Structures are given as C-alpha cells and as structure tokens.
Amino acid sequence: MNLLTDLFLTFAKIGAFTFGGGYAMISFIEDICVKKKKWITHEEMMNITIIAESTPGPVAVNCSTFVGYKQAGIKGALSATLGMVLPSFVIIFIISLFLNSFLENEIVAKAFKGIKIAVGILILSVGINMIRKMKKNRLSLSIMSISCIAMLIINIFSVNFSSVVLMLMAGIASLIIFSVSGKIKGENK
Numbered sequence: 386m387n388l389l390t391d392l393f394l395t396f397a398k399i400g401a402f403t404f405g406g407g408y409a410m411i412s413f414i415e416d417i418c419v420k421k422k423k424w425i426t427h428e429e430m431m432n433i434t435i436i437a438e439s440t441p442g443p444v445a446v447n448c449s450t451f452v453g454y455k456q457a458g459i460k461g462a463l464s465a466t467l468g469m470v471l472p473s474f475v476i477i478f479i480i481s482l483f484l485n486s487f488l489e490n491e492i493v494a495k496a497f498k499g500i501k502i503a504v505g506i507l508i509l510s511v512g513i514n515m516i517r518k519m520k521k522n523r524l525s526l527s528i529m530s531i532s533c534i535a536m537l538i539i540n541i542f543s544v545n546f547s548s549v550v551l552m553l554m555a556g557i558a559s560l561i562i563f564s565v566s567g568k569i570k571g572e573n574k
Contacts, residue, residue: 388457389464395422396449396468401476403445409507410445412514418452425452427518434515439552445469524562528555 395417403410411434418424425433430448437447446469453465480487487493519525532555539546 389460392453392456392461392465393468396453396465397472399445399449400469401472408444408511409504411448412507412511414445414448414452415511415514424456429455431515431518439556524566528559 399410399413399417403413415427415430419427419430433448433451434444437444437451440447446466449465449469450462453461453463455461457464516529532551535551538544539551
C-alpha cells in the first residue's frame with residue numbers, strides 16, 4: 386500500500402472510531418504508530434504529546450501531522466491530518482443536521498453518558514502510561530505532584546483559574562529550574 390494512503394487510512398480509522406477528543410486518541414495513536422507500525426519511537430510520542438499540548442490546535446491533529454511529516458514530508462503531514470480530521474467533520478456535519486431530535490432520543494443520551502465514562506478512563510490510562518514511562522527523579526516527581534495538587538484544588542474549589550496561566554507558570558518554573566541546574570552543573574566542571 387502507498388505510504389500516503391496508509392497514513393490517511395490509519396488516521397481516518399483513529400479519527401472515526403475514537404470518542405472524547407485528542408487526549409482519548411493519544412493511546413490509540415501510540416498503539417498504532419509506535420507499537421504496530423513503528424513509525425515513531427515512544428520517546429518521540431512523549432515529545433509530540435508535550436509539544437502538541439502547548440501549540441494551537443487539537444492534540445490529536447498535531448500528533449498526526451507530526452507523524453505524517455516524519456514519514457513522508459509535507460504530503461505525509463497533509464495526508465495524516467486530513468485522515469484525522471475528515472471522519473470527525475463528516476460525523477459532526479451529519480449529527481448537526483439532526484441535532485435536536487438526536488439529543489432528545491433517550492438511548493442516545495444514555496449512550497453519551499457511557500461514552501463520557503469511557504473517555505475518562507482512556508485519558509486516565511494515557512496519563513498512567515506516560516507516568517510509568519517517564520524518567521523519574523526528584524524534580525520531575527515534585528513538579529508532577531505540585532501540578533496534580535494544584536489542578537485538584539482548582540477543580541474541587543471551582544477556582545476560576547485559566548489552565549493556560551497554569552501552563553505558563555509551569556513553563557517559567559521549568560526554565561528557571563533547568564537554567565539554574567545548568568549553571569550549577571557548569572560550575573561543578
């Protein structure tokens with residue numbers, strides 16, 4: 386099969402059969418692109434996920450664009466991105482035509498409640514797998530713990546706090562920590 390077609394069909398399958406948005410799709414992208422097709426390494430997948438979270442646009446689309454670009458340049462990026470976006474677009478377009486009657490259907494409403502739970506479990510699974518595979522040291526475990534506690538406090542007490550501000554604060558803290566630790570390492574040489 387042509388690589389461009391394979392990229393399109395692979396990401397179209399992920400885009401068509403995954404509910405819950407980009408974070409829920411990450412585990413499927415990793416399973417297919419790292420384990421089955423070996424298009425990227427696990428380390429690259431971790432880096433892609435981190436970069437995709439901090440750049441504009443949906444995480445899964447950014448991930449698919451990177452994988453496509455790595456495999457076949459600009460054409461690969463376009464093919465993978467189109468594969469990821471097209472099924473969702475078609476599904477949402479069809480649903481929008483029948484939205485009111487669709488949402489009033491009791492079976493559909495119950496199905497969406499079940500899908501919400503499944504999506505939460507998928508996202509939790511991705512987080513646990515990333516934690517298991519990350520390089521652990523005191524600094525990374527401290528940053529992770531502080532971030533989790535901060536997010537829990539924000540959610541539990543319904544604090545109106547932008548996640549963008551939290552990400553910027555974490556980025557600034559990381560820059561300060563790594564620049565200071567780099568200076569310390571340089572002084573020890």
